[in-house]
Amino acid sequence: MKIIIQNPIENEEDSIVINVKNMTDKVMRALEILKSPDDVSVQLDNQTFKLPIPEIFYVESVDFKTFVCAESVVYQSKLKLYEIEAVLGQSDFLKISRQVTVNVGKIRSVASAGGGRIEVMLANGEKLIVSRQYAPDLKERFGL
């Protein structure tokens, strides 16, 4: 597939034109990434922020509340976990248990957590357990 990148003329808005005969999986994935929002609304101390998606380390649901964890700050979201997962898309994020969805790009290493369980270590040093049910998804994501 030929890829053409052009600079827009002055005062023109950035735009992407996809010129394909068939909508293949690859094109659909590219579209999904392009259509996904760049940030999510989160709350901290009764204030609402727009948190850029690449800054999210993981999203966790605890006691019916959704927490969005960045490098060192934990925000709360009004969205349910499945709603925020839909916003984040599947290209960069991976569900590792029923309660946690992690940013794959923030995973630095994996280790054994005993009893055949896998533990992922994130770039900020936090450790999360991958449930047995979702371990095959993690392997598949890294091409195993």
Added chain:
Amino acid sequence: MRLKRTLKYMGQLFCVVTTAQVVFISALATISGTQAEIDYRILPAIMVTTFVGVLPTIMFVIGTENVSRKIYYLLVGIHFVLTTSFVFLSLNHFETFHRNNTIPVFLFFIAIYLTAHITAEMRTKKTIDELNKRINATHQD
């Protein structure tokens, strides 16, 4: 959902252990030259003993995803104690247990647990090594 999975696993475990016991007893009877038939009275004993031995597995319905390594091994320890106790009591009840066999049976149980643990750890280690390679390659890109 987790209850359903656990019950399914318990059912599979029950079938495997019962079959293994019947095959083992038949093989032993054949090798030792005794009549290769299983006494009809021993069959309920095999099934009940296996059933009570499988019962403690229900404790894992609580889920082990979010527990620490210490708590996980504590749960496995409790499972081991419960399983061996239930099996010993059941064998005693059916009068098929001889006290002289206490240590060999106990060692046999430890061997089963260790084999299961070592196999799981080896499989996980292989996966982890490969995953770490791929993760490092991704970050280098």
